Each structure stands twice: as structure tokens, then as C-alpha cells.
Amino acid sequence: MTITVLIADDHPVVRDGLRGIFTGRGFEVVGEAANGAEAVAMAERLRPDVVLMDLRMPGTDGVAAITELARLGNPARVLVLTTYDTDSDVLPAVEAGATGYLLKDAPREDLFRAVEAAARGEAVLSPAVASRLLGRMREPVREPLSQRELEVLTLVARGSTNKEAAKKLFISEATVKTHLIHVYAKLGVNDRAAAVAVAFERGLLGS
Template sequence: MDPIRVMVVDDHPMWRDAVERDLAAAGLQVVAVAANGAEALARFGAARPQVVVLDLQIPAPNGVEVTAEIVRQDPSVRVLILSASGEQADVLAAVKAGATGYLVKSASREELLDAVGRVAAGDTVFTPGLAGLVLGEYRRMLSEPDANDQPQLTERETEVLRLVAKGLSYKQIAERLVLSHRTVQNHVQNTLRKLQLHNRVELTRYAIEQGLDD
């Protein structure tokens, strides 16, 4: 398989260089680096990364704005926030903008590499302890949908969706429900089709909205 193509965006040179070095040493391809939001947006189009490892607190435009813009340009890109802030408001803003994962900078090298691989594969990844806070707050912020307009999911599809909302990988869901990896993928694809959603990130948001992350 081709190495995962990654772009690193951070305004601290030593930190940016360390992340770039760790990614490269693990066999990933760092296709671009940037020190601020303007550089990130300028280099994103030509670099075509699969994953963007992005700090939130960067010179304008900030990480949330950069996330929203690159996801608008390429909905297939995965944004992994790597920030010093573990504040709930920052995490929520990043997720709403389209980020697929959020790690605080105290994460280990191994956690970072694992997170890059997981978000590239379509999983959502949060630093432990943040996911529950974010999912609960996200649900509270959303108005109650009209139940009459909701598509009908099977019990198994709802069960899979609930585990997606908790941030489990397809492999973990398969083990939890004693199903094959492909069966889990099929359930997710069927659910996406019924809900007229396009990817796992949107599916996770839908599950949060429905309160399925409890």
C-alpha cells in the first residue's frame, strides 16, 4: 500500500519538525508543512494530503477556519487536530468544522501515529476523556428532530450506529458484536444510504444528534 500522505500545520518550528520527523520515521509521507493558516490553504491544493495534522492556535486563519475550508475543498480529507487546548469549546468547534479527530499535545508519539492511521481509515479519534464531553454537549446544542421524518433503521443498524458514535473502529465493533469486519462495513453503508449521508464523519454526527452515544 502507498504510504499515507500527511500535511503538518503548526506555528512552532521545533514542534512541527518533531511531528514531521516522527511521521516520516514511521513510513508516512509528509507532503507539505505550514506555519500558519494562510500557508496551509495555499499549499493544500497542490499537496493533496489524505490527512492534515493541524494545530488550532495558528496565525490567521485559525485551525477551525482552515479545517472548514479544506474540508469544503476536498470532503475526503481527514483533519486531525493536535492542540495544546483540551477545552470543550475548542474541541466542539473543530468537530463542527469537519475535523475527524482531536488529540491534545500531551499525546505520545505512538498515540499520534495510531490516530493518523485511524483517521486515514475513516475512524473518528479523540484523546481519552474528550469524546464523552464533546458528544454530550453536541447533542444538547441540537434541537429535537421531528420523529416523523426519521428513516427506519433495523435494530442491528442502530446498534452499530451507537458504537460508531462512541468512536469505536470497525474492527472493535466487529469484535464487540461478534460480526465480521465486512458485515459491519455493510451495516454502515446501508445506514449511510438510508440516512442519505456520505461518510462516517457525517454518520457520527447524526448518531450524536440522535443521542445514540449514551
């Protein structure tokens, strides 16, 4: 059975190359899109089995397109094909609903197998991406902040120095520093500003 494929990439040379390697090998390239918006519109119209989706495209990027296809209930499986494997690229794409994530330096045969697997609904991840996601899953669960840690962080968020926070809480400045070190570790940050930002984001501090 022929697998229909839609290619979404903002580089014409890449689209031409992909069309060339897929044509006549049990695949049919039914369309090409230059950005995420085009990819969504074409996927809705053409109903391909698999969308080969680049991530960084002008206008609507790959993650936004994957999110929109999921919202529309489009049955196409999305296989991300990109040069980027950082957490900031991989995780949003997988969370948005991508079936697979491959890098553009993948061997041709790996790409064929990946599209076939994606068409069957199987998850496909390049080794580098798989190890990255596995490492993220193994991270320890963040502990909740203690009441005293929240008190210290609240004062910091209001602009208090360590010395001022110590005075207000009737504790030593060294104890304030220790509490902040624990806060940084629990929130996964390295400084006061980031701690305050993450705490607000998680609803730990009042508005």
C-alpha cells in the first residue's frame, strides 16, 4: 500500500531532495508546504498519511502547525525532520503531538523506515532525541517549597535583600542564603530573578 506524504519545509532545495528520494519507493508525495500555515491547510485538504515537518519556518512554525493539526483532529501522523535536537525544540514538538522526531542527517533507509512506522502510528525518535527525552524523564521530581522557603522567596520577590529578609523573619542572613539555595535547587534555577519568575509561573507567589 502506498504511503502518502506531505513535505513541510521552508527550503525549496530540501523539499526537492525529499521528493526525489521518496518518489517511486512505495511512497507518494502529495504536496509541499513552505511554512506551518500552508502545511495545516494542505494536510486538511489532502489528508496525507504522514507529514514531514520542519520546525523552524517563517510565520507559523512547526510546533504551532502540529498543535493546530491536533486541535483539528487531523489524522495525519507528523514526523518532525529537523537539524535541531535541543530540549527547547524536541520537547514542545513531542508534547504538541508529533509521532516522531528525526534529524536531517539521518540515513535515507532510516528515514524510509521512520515514515513507514509513523504511518502505522508508531513513535519514532532518533537515538540522540530518545536519550535526551529519557534523561528528562529520569530527572528527580521537584520537591515542594517549605513554608519558610516560601516566606523568604516572597520577600525576595518584593525586593528585599538577604539582610532585610533576615531581619523581617528574625533569622540570620546565612540562614536566608541557605533557604535560597534550597529554593534554587527545587525550582531548577540558578539565581534570584529566575526563582521569582518560575515561582510566579507556577502560582507559588501571589500576583
